[in-house]
Amino acid sequence: MKLKLQHFDIKIGQHKVLFNLADAKELGVNPGDRVRIRGRESVSAIVDLTTDMVEAGTLGVFTEVYEHLKPLAEELTAYTVEVFPALRSKSGKIIKKMMDKEHLNREEINQLIKDVVDENLSDIELSAFMTASYIHGMDDDEIEWLTRAMIDTGEKIEFDTHPIMDKHSIGGVPGNKISLLVVPIVAANGLLIPKTSSRAITGAGGTADLMEVLCNVEFSAQEVKEMTEKVGGVLVWGGSTNIAPADDKLIRAEYPLSIDPYCQMLASIMAKKGAIGADNLVIDIPTGSGTKVANVQEGQKLARDLINLGHRLGMNVECALTYGSSPVGRTIGPALEVREALKVLKSLEGPNSLIEKSTALAGILLEMGGAAPRERGKELAMETLRNGKALAKMKEIIEIQGGNPDVIPEEIPIGEYTADVCASSDGYVIEFDNKWLIEVARLAGAPNDKGAGIVLHKKMGEVVKKGEAILTVYAEKEFKLETAITTAQRTNPIVVEGMLLRRVPGATYGLQ
Amino acid sequence: MKLKLQHFDIKIGQHKVLFNLADAKELGVNPGDRVRIRGRESVSAIVDLTTDMVEAGTLGVFTEVYEHLKPLAEELTAYTVEVFPALRSKSGKIIKKMMDKEHLNREEINQLIKDVVDENLSDIELSAFMTASYIHGMDDDEIEWLTRAMIDTGEKIEFDTHPIMDKHSIGGVPGNKISLLVVPIVAANGLLIPKTSSRAITGAGGTADLMEVLCNVEFSAQEVKEMTEKVGGVLVWGGSTNIAPADDKLIRAEYPLSIDPYCQMLASIMAKKGAIGADNLVIDIPTGSGTKVANVQEGQKLARDLINLGHRLGMNVECALTYGSSPVGRTIGPALEVREALKVLKSLEGPNSLIEKSTALAGILLEMGGAAPRERGKELAMETLRNGKALAKMKEIIEIQGGNPDVIPEEIPIGEYTADVCASSDGYVIEFDNKWLIEVARLAGAPNDKGAGIVLHKKMGEVVKKGEAILTVYAEKEFKLETAITTAQRTNPIVVEGMLLRRVPGATYGLQ
Secondary structure (H helix, E strand, O other), rough: OEEEEEEEOOOOOOOOEEEEEHHHHHOOOOOOEEEEEEOOOOEEEEEEEEEEOOOOOEEEEHHHHHHHHHHOHHHHHHEEEEEEEEEHHHHHHHHHHOOOOOOOOOOHHHHHHHHHOOOOHHHHHHHHHHHHHHHHHHOHHHHHHHHHHHHHOHHHHHOOOHHHHHEEEEEOOOOOOOOHHHHHHHOOOOEEEEEEEEEOOOOOOOOOHHHHHOOOOOOOOHHHHHHHHHEEEEEEEEOOOOOHHHHHHHHHHHHHOOOOHHHHHHHHHHHHHHOOOOOOOEEEEEEOOOOOOOOOHHHHHHHHHHHHHHHHHEEEEEEEEEEEEOOOOOOHHHHHHHHHHHHHHHOOOOOHHHHHHHHHHHHHHHHHHOOOOOHHHHHHHHEEEEEEEHHHHHHHHHOOOOOOOOHHHHHOOOEEEEEEEOOOOOEEEEEOOHHHHHHHHHHHHOOOOOEEEEEEEOOOOOEEEEEEEEEEEEEEEEEHHHHHHHHHHHOOOEEOOOOOOOOOOOOOOOOO | EEEEEEEOOOOOOEEEEHHHHHHHHHHHOOOOEEEEOOOOOOOEEEEEOOOOOOOOOEEEHHHHHHHHOOHHHHHHOOOOEEEEEEEOHHHHHHHHHHOOOOOOOOHHHHHHHHHHOOOOHHHHHHHHHHHHHHHHHHHHHHHHHHHHHHHHHHOEEEEEEOEEEEEEOOOOOOOOHHHHHHHHHHHHOOEEEEEEEOOOOOOOOOHHHHHHOOOOOOHHHHHHHHHHHHHHEEEEEEOOOOOOOHHHHHHHHHHHHHHOOHHHHHHHHHHHHHHOOOEEEEEEEEEOOOEEEEOOHHHHHHHHHHHHHHHHEEEEEEEEEOOOOOOOOEEEOOOHHHHHHHHHHHOOOOHHHHHHHHHHHHHHHHHHHHOOOOOOOHHHHHHHHHHOOOHHHHHHHHHOOOOOOOOOOHHHHOEEEEEEEEHHHHHEEEEHHHHHHHHHHHHHOOOOOOOOEEEEOOOOOOOOOOOOOOEEEEEOOHHHHHHHHHHHHOOOEEEEEEEOOOOOOOOOOOOO
């Protein structure tokens, strides 16, 4: 069928075209069917119907499809294309197999991930894929193939020097700024560590959001390689490198459904590491209430699965189950966290929990990479902090990423609007609610407002006096401070409890 | 956050808005989040992001949301709205529960179906709902609530006279035009039968497509009621009545995924019957290869589940497992099928399979409605055909629906382009391939081209001579005839096999 093109200048993130109902009937296609459109170039797209948006004889195309068809400027008003019904996509059939809990082969998984990366799946198909992944999961072979497909559909970095070190933290713990310490410690000891990180989607700040306070974080894969070869390490945003890009596309369905299918999580983590050619990888698994991993048993299973997958990919993986029920250090939010991390680098001044966790993980990498003998990695990591080599390396990293290496922590701008949340009674800190701490930081403006966040004045078990400040909220905008404080007071994210047990009535009369 | 409105004059079937990336960051929302937009009216919508389609400070809205906000003509250029982050939808949480195979309560199912009907779910959510339904299914309570929710979210018809009769056929068999006989037979015996039918989506012609050859099929629920009260029966398209509209919305996800979750199928069938207040319902379950029900065991389970669901809804249901491996009658495609059905009504002239099946099902309804004693329904149905009362009733139905009651079957226009498919050898008809017969009819133009379709010259077991025509394809357009014939020759939808068994080699040497 020949149709005149009508361009709707909107990107909708899918290959969709609008048919007039009469044309669709004539061609015998229904909404959700695929058609092949042949113009200057050929492209396939998903059918949508309208009775009034386009006239019969006209095909409405959104920008993604329009650009594929490459009309010439002079024919824009009379560009005609030929349209054919197309077969159901291969991926559609593969997704149906997944729903039926049938085993997928390697070619099928490759096809699926290729279509994900090419934005060739409709929202309907992508969501069915994620839902079936969430419900049925995948076996070890399928997860390996999925990981390899995610690696192969993006850019890869091949270093001439090895080993390549890397580090990953499973999310969920606020204030987890340890990469800002681990990377320079490891690089200062002569190992290469090209660390790509994420920005926060539901958190108060990913490592990329933090590092952005100090310097640029958006680089190509080639730049990541060159910078790493020069200074030993980088701290960049993975999203701009096109390394394992499938993950970012899957989020389109995972995020609105609030799911993170286990098989996808494993594959997403390991694909990013595989694509940069990591040989040795340490994975931080924060465990406890409010984290992604509820208890030690789950943490151990996750660790085993990650180690096993690493083995299949030729990667040494060690996992560290870490305490995740309360924030790491005393700050949450980009600028506040960067201040805290830089102070540790400068003068070993800072919360014990932060120093302990960072040196423990860096120590594992130093041992894996052969820079320290077994059992001596943590010691070397501490020494690297103490002798200023980690700070010197961090300055090199900041400088090569285009920032000011001589930045003074205290001069990093933080939100000018602040307010305290105070204890309503004497007692002890007995619980942190990670989820609400993150929410309060987000309401204050983090991670977009770099200066927004929370400083915690009390840690677990500390004594608190009634009226004493237990945390301070920082914001760049007054109205955001207000919303954050209101929520903090309502949700009580730091629980203080007195020494008195609850009063138990002596007796009850009758049945309630 | 206050934003200026920019209207994109496109209907996209969902409540979506486009944020500039900067505004979304400032507001703290991600793609897939919901926001509440307050203008002249208030409406919730799903967030999408763009860097170039709308400027910062501007909110792009598609037609659905735009119409909700009701801007006045004079302020179109400067209509400002206030936007707030909204909580995750209730239905989102309910869908997550379904994924986790948790039991839903009645309120949850009501909420879900209300959001489906209001087009308040994104494609991502709708697809997850259908995928989880397909994988996990629902229990009897959930299916009952689902059915009731589907009834309550649409229009209902309440008749003063009872009983109300109805009939439904599970799809998949080509040429199943029996409603055109069953409805007039039942109505001719004084029973009310307000039959709503579907148009074909993947078939060659639904009852509504067929009836449309003769008269109008688009009526409101009120008109359906009035016409039924006047002449005893109607044959209309369900889609124009707004009876149980949820079903049509679910197709948006079911069709592209090629799934029809069992629980949704049960509920969709029974909701349409419940909404018109049916007391007695006969369900035709075609069974065999190429139908939706592969074997008798599956057919019996489906029958039990439908009868059980009917019982919960206060409806008497009887099911008839029918032979479905070959077409009903000798015609496939709207006009050809109507000709065949009218001939039976006029003169009892026509294929035995069609007359047998129609009178059997009509007979069950006559017995259920008390018009015939037990075991005597079929006899009465035959008698109603023979004495011309069914024809007279059909004329009344055609007339009240705005058609010509004196239409001559032979004068109903059929496709002028025809071609035969001939047997390539002597033999017997041993198999029909329903799927390819339907496909050939569709390629010829059915159901949109009313005159397109297939006439079968041979039935199961009949002797065929080499070169003899086994079917004729009809089309309204020459190029469609060609595609259909090519496909028919390639796929061989009627299998003719000789008497000779395949030759078996005497011996094989070595291992293959």
